Amino acid sequence: MNIIITIVVTALVVLYAGLFKATKALLPLTLAGLLVALGFCITSWNSNTIYYGMMQMNNFAIAFSSLLILGTAFIFLLTENYFAKDSENVAEYYTLILFALSGGVMMVSYTNMSMLFIGLEIMSVSSYILAGIRKNNFASNEASLKYFLMGAFSTGFLLFGITLIYGATGSFNLGVINEYLIGNYLTISPLFYPGLILMMIGMCFKVGAAPFHFWTPDVYEGSPSLITTFMSTIVKTAGFAAFIHLFAGTFAPLHDFWMPPLMVIVCLTLFIGNVTALFQKNFKRMLAYSSISHVGYLLFSLITLTSSSNNNVLLYTAAYTFASITAFAVLILVKQKTGGDDFNSFNGLGKRNPLAALALTIAMLSLAGIPLTGGFMGKYLMFLNVMNQYQIYLVAFAILNALVGFYYYLRVVVAMYFKEGSEVDLDTPVQYKVVLILSVVITVILGVYPSVILNLI
Amino acid sequence: MEQVLLLLIFLPLVAALITAFTGNAAKHVAMVFALASLAIAAAITCQFTPDASKQFVVNLPWIQSLGINFHAGIDGISLITVLLTNVLVPIIILASYRNDYKKPASFFALILFMQAGLLVVFTAMDAFLFYIGWEAALIPIYFICAIWGGKDRVRVNMKFFVYTIGGSLFMLLGIIYLYLQNPAHNFDIQAFYQLSLDPAQQGWIFWSFFIAFAIKMPVFPFHTWQPDTYTEAPAGGTMLLSGIMLKMGIYGVIRWLLPIVPAGVQDWGTTAIVLSIIGIVYASLIAFTQKDAKRLVAYSSIAHVGLISAGIFALNAQGMQGAMIQMLSHGINVVGLFFVLDIIFSRLKTNTISQLGGIAKVAPKLAIAFLIIVLGTVALPGTNGFIGEFLLLMGVYQFNIWAVVFAGLTIIFGAVYMLRMYQHIMLGETNDLTIGFEDIRGSETLVLVIICALIIVLGVYPKPILHLSEASVQQLLEQVNQKLTSVK
Numbered sequence: 001m002n003i004i005i006t007i008v009v010t011a012l013v014v015l016y017a018g019l020f021k022a023t024k025a026l027l028p029l030t031l032a033g034l035l036v037a038l039g040f041c042i043t044s045w046n047s048n049t050i051y052y053g054m055m056q057m058n059n060f061a062i063a064f065s066s067l068l069i070l071g072t073a074f075i076f077l078l079t080e081n082y083f084a085k086d087s088e089n090v091a092e093y094y095t096l097i098l099f100a101l102s103g104g105v106m107m108v109s110y111t112n113m114s115m116l117f118i119g120l121e122i123m124s125v126s127s128y129i130l131a132g133i134r135k136n137n138f139a140s141n142e143a144s145l146k147y148f149l150m151g152a153f154s155t156g157f158l159l160f161g162i163t164l165i166y167g168a169t170g171s172f173n174l175g176v177i178n179e180y181l182i183g184n185y186l187t188i189s190p191l192f193y194p195g196l197i198l199m200m201i202g203m204c205f206k207v208g209a210a211p212f213h214f215w216t217p218d219v220y221e222g223s224p225s226l227i228t229t230f231m232s233t234i235v236k237t238a239g240f241a242a243f244i245h246l247f248a249g250t251f252a253p254l255h256d257f258w259m260p261p262l263m264v265i266v267c268l269t270l271f272i273g274n275v276t277a278l279f280q281k282n283f284k285r286m287l288a289y290s291s292i293s294h295v296g297y298l299l300f301s302l303i304t305l306t307s308s309s310n311n312n313v314l315l316y317t318a319a320y321t322f323a324s325i326t327a328f329a330v331l332i333l334v335k336q337k338t339g340g341d342d343f344n345s346f347n348g349l350g351k352r353n354p355l356a357a358l359a360l361t362i363a364m365l366s367l368a369g370i371p372l373t374g375g376f377m378g379k380y381l382m383f384l385n386v387m388n389q390y391q392i393y394l395v396a397f398a399i400l401n402a403l404v405g406f407y408y409y410l411r412v413v414v415a416m417y418f419k420e421g422s423e424v425d426l427d428t429p430v431q432y433k434v435v436l437i438l439s440v441v442i443t444v445i446l447g448v449y450p451s452v453i454l455n456l457i
Numbered sequence: 458m459e460q461v462l463l464l465l466i467f468l469p470l471v472a473a474l475i476t477a478f479t480g481n482a483a484k485h486v487a488m489v490f491a492l493a494s495l496a497i498a499a500a501i502t503c504q505f506t507p508d509a510s511k512q513f514v515v516n517l518p519w520i521q522s523l524g525i526n527f528h529a530g531i532d533g534i535s536l537i538t539v540l541l542t543n544v545l546v547p548i549i550i551l552a553s554y555r556n557d558y559k560k561p562a563s564f565f566a567l568i569l570f571m572q573a574g575l576l577v578v579f580t581a582m583d584a585f586l587f588y589i590g591w592e593a594a595l596i597p598i599y600f601i602c603a604i605w606g607g608k609d610r611v612r613v614n615m616k617f618f619v620y621t622i623g624g625s626l627f628m629l630l631g632i633i634y635l636y637l638q639n640p641a642h643n644f645d646i647q648a649f650y651q652l653s654l655d656p657a658q659q660g661w662i663f664w665s666f667f668i669a670f671a672i673k674m675p676v677f678p679f680h681t682w683q684p685d686t687y688t689e690a691p692a693g694g695t696m697l698l699s700g701i702m703l704k705m706g707i708y709g710v711i712r713w714l715l716p717i718v719p720a721g722v723q724d725w726g727t728t729a730i731v732l733s734i735i736g737i738v739y740a741s742l743i744a745f746t747q748k749d750a751k752r753l754v755a756y757s758s759i760a761h762v763g764l765i766s767a768g769i770f771a772l773n774a775q776g777m778q779g780a781m782i783q784m785l786s787h788g789i790n791v792v793g794l795f796f797v798l799d800i801i802f803s804r805l806k807t808n809t810i811s812q813l814g815g816i817a818k819v820a821p822k823l824a825i826a827f828l829i830i831v832l833g834t835v836a837l838p839g840t841n842g843f844i845g846e847f848l849l850l851m852g853v854y855q856f857n858i859w860a861v862v863f864a865g866l867t868i869i870f871g872a873v874y875m876l877r878m879y880q881h882i883m884l885g886e887t888n889d890l891t892i893g894f895e896d897i898r899g900s901e902t903l904v905l906v907i908i909c910a911l912i913i914v915l916g917v918y919p920k921p922i923l924h925l926s927e928a929s930v931q932q933l934l935e936q937v938n939q940k941l942t943s944v945k
Contacts, residue, residue: 035596118810141737174465238754303493371588371592378627381595383629383630383633384636387634392630392634396627396630399627399629399630402626403619406618406622407619410615414603417603418603418610419611450520454520454522455522
């Protein structure tokens with residue numbers, strides 16, 4: 001609870017600091033707040049506090065909260081002057097991200113459906129505004145509207161699902177629902193099944209799994225890049241943690257019922273995400289589609305449901321988050337200088353800015369899943385668990401998809417190193433250097449010594 | 458003694474990191490480190506007792522919860538490939554002295570990084586470690602070929618990369634499957650050897666591994682990436698690819714494929730031999746028609762590797778021992794051939810055979826060295842190529858007489874197209890292009906002298922090398938046969 005309070009208080013303080021035009025203090029204040037929140041995460045490790053049956057700060061929740069907070073801190077480090085040119089009220093933007101983060105923390109720690117809903121809404125509503133924060137930009141407005149409409153729609157599904165499940169079980173509490181499922185396994189109310197499916201659809205909307213993914217590319221492309229970073233890493237991680245918490249935990253007794261439709265969703269997600277990413281000319285849009293395919297790999301953990309699933313998801317999301325942050329950081333740098341975010345804009349980056357190019361290369365290798373990077377370990381564990389249940393064809397299918405992934409992730413590497421580009425020098429601000437270096441170090445550590453995470457939860 | 462192997466593997470890695478920051482002095486720094494690695498390899502060879510045991514074994518826990526250990530060791534088979542790597546890397550670095558590469562620090566750092574990956578592959582006794590090394594060797598060579606390569610390098614190397622990584626992903630599938638079958642839940646090679654899998658399982662695991670290895674070698678019909686990649690790569694890259702990297706595939710078959718799935722090999726080995734032999738004939742025929750000398754050598758390499766692969770799948774001591782010595786010889790010879798062609802290319806900007814001629818008249822030293830290398834390649838008795846091909850053909854003969862008839866074509870065809878190439882490039886009258894050809898000098902002479910010396914020494918007295926691997930090969934075959942009888 002301390003964690004959420006700290007984040008929210010920081011958000012309010014930052015808002016007031018903005019009111020008094022203390023623009024210079026915003027970033028230090030925010031980072032200090034996040035640091036305190038991270039400190040609370042560390043001190044509450046193993047404490048397993050339950051907050052009035054609504055939230056439970058177990059290690060699962062703390063580990064994911066830490067990842068969310070750390071990722072957000074990295075994103076804040078990238079904000080230097082990013083929004084100054086769009087708006088004078090930069091504080092709004094800091095506050096909104098912090099609010100979204102607090103919603104994210106709720107989503108990873110809820111033990112009650114109502115908290116899931118509240119967390120999800122805090123996060124989503126903040127994200128809708130953030131997507132449209134460039135008030136005079138057409139694409140940004142389009143993204144915001146699309147995100148809002150689709151998001152509201154999916155929230156409707158989710159809420160309807162929750163209602164039906166409440167009708168069946170008489171409770172919002174996950175523990176009670178789980179006991180109901182185990183206790184009345186043969187006499188589960190028929191209301192429960194449509195409720196579960198509706199919730200699944202709602203969650204798939206939120207994490208952007210096919211065929212509920214249509215909003216992602218447009219929203220990701222239209223939003224300001226930094227917001228896209230936030231949405232594709234923090235929002236996705238929180239959404240996924242909520243997803244796995246619900247299905248792998250509470251609904252686990254009905255595994256046989258929801259597994260087949262989920263399997264279809266996984267295959268569709270992998271296939272659509274990868275194949276569409278292949279045809280993109282725009283780097284940002286490619287990342288959007290590739291993020292869909294990563295949801296597919298992540299969903300593997302739900303199909304298999306082993307005791308190590310949580311750790312695997314944590315490893316995968318961590319690897320994905322830091323690689324994505326690197327990718328977007330370089331994208332922002334490149335866009336500021338060349339004005340474009342096509343693959344061509346990266347031409348010759350290897351010469352102009354070796355650090356950024358190297359960082360992006362390692363990030364791409366990680367997203368593609370090359371050994372010695374975190375992304376490989378994540379993928380490997382997903383494959384391992386699916387294989388363990390002898391679903392070899394599914395793994396073979398995933399491997400074919402991974403192969404497609406190599407091709408489009410390498411395209412940007414090809415552009416950076418093997419193509420001649422303009423001779424404009426790219427200077428990297430210090431914060432960017434810090435973020436790039438730290439992300440690369442984390443990516444490599446996760447790949448070389450994943451034991452740091454594997455036995456955590 | 459454990460430390461020696463760790464040192465051997467990690468020295469190139471550290472060297473790569475240091476070399477990356479040395480700017481224009483990179484080649485000297487890289488050379489010093491490569492020689493240091495060679496010295497360590499030499500020390501290991503001296504300490505090595507040529508029995509079948511694993512020596513210098515390192516076994517450190519790595520990712521314990523997943524049963525992954527840093528488990529490596531050297532036996533006779535590994536030692537040959539380790540020697541090959543550590544001998545060829547300094548030669549390749551020396552051969553690259555004369556090329557004026559842009560960003561030399563990155564170039565040499567990548568070579569050393571690749572060396573580390575290769576050494577992991579050749580010593581790993583943990584399947585996961587093997588896989589990591591397998592991929593870690595691929596990344597640097599991809600960048601070497603794609604950054605410093607020829608005009609069409611981007612497209613060609615993308616094909617190469619996706620091809621090889623596709624193969625290795627299916628190998629990963631096989632490795633995971635074996636891991637899950639292993640009751641001890643680890644990747645230990647000995648545990649994998651002892652698994653009892655039914656023939657159907659062995660069959661598909663055979664293919665999941667074989668495709669990865671066949672792409673690397675390459676065996677027909679998985680070779681389509683090879684000629685383009687060799688031709689477009691910079692000289693150093695071609696030498697790394699043909700000299701060392703393709704041995705990863707051969708080594709993989711010997712170390713992982715045969716002993717783990719012997720029944721799979723029994724069922725599908727004939728198919729593999731047939732593919733290898735088709736490759737020999739097909740590549741030889743295509744080599745005849747090549748106008749570009751580099752492409753010709755690339756195809757001849759497919760033919761030679763085809764013979765090695767056929768010799769291994771014949772599953773007898775001669776074939777296997779032939780493969781061991783031929784890995785070494787082929788590595789040396791093909792590096793020599795590509796180096797000579799690079800010398801010619803760097804002076805005349807062409808490798809097109811018809812445009813060349815009479816170089817022997819103006820460059821007699823090059824002509825002698827080139828001749829020795831060509832003779833080694835066509836397996837003239839007294840050169841290093843002879844003993845290997847002889848043993849390989851003997852091995853294939855024991856398998857099937859018709860197989861050896863076709864496999865033997867490699868020697869006849871090889872002699873014809875190689876000597877014809879030599880004749881067109883070196884002999885005859887000089888033309889306007891070749892009249893001003895400068896003979897070799899400096900580092901070029903040194904590289905060629907070393908290569909020629911190795912060709913002759915190994916050709917005249919191959920016994921020490923054969924002796925190194927003999928016991929290990931014997932044990933491997935016994936193991937395979939034992940397992941086959943126990944399945945029945």
